[in-house]
Amino acid sequence: MAVKIKNVMEDIVIDRIDSIMEKAGCCRCDQCQSDVAAYVLSKLKPKYVSTVSGELYSKSVQLDTNVKNEMVLLIAEAVQTVMQKPRH
Numbered sequence: 001m002a003v004k005i006k007n008v009m010e011d012i013v014i015d016r017i018d019s020i021m022e023k024a025g026c027c028r029c030d031q032c033q034s035d036v037a038a039y040v041l042s043k044l045k046p047k048y049v050s051t052v053s054g055e056l057y058s059k060s061v062q063l064d065t066n067v068k069n070e071m072v073l074l075i076a077e078a079v080q081t082v083m084q085k086p087r088h
């Protein structure tokens with residue numbers, strides 16, 4: 001029996017970073033996008049669900065305003081960090 005869990009914040013963050021990175025004029029290669037996502041997801045409180053319903057759940061999840069604000073701040077912080085020291 002395998003434990004199937006998923007942090008739904010992953011999908012939500014990955015969904016958001018592209019447009020924010022574009023607006024910031026940040027490089028959007030795989031490495032930079034992955035670095036931004038890793039930075040944000042390491043600091044943001046995860047929200048785990050079991051994946052049987054997790055894939056669908058992540059599309060409809062409603063985040064608290066506090067969580068949304070924190071996520072936007074962390075993405076901005078991550079983009080600045082990656083732009084200063086890109087690893088590509």
Ligand SMILES: [Zn+2]
Nearest residue numbers: 027029032088
């Ligand atoms: Zn890059």
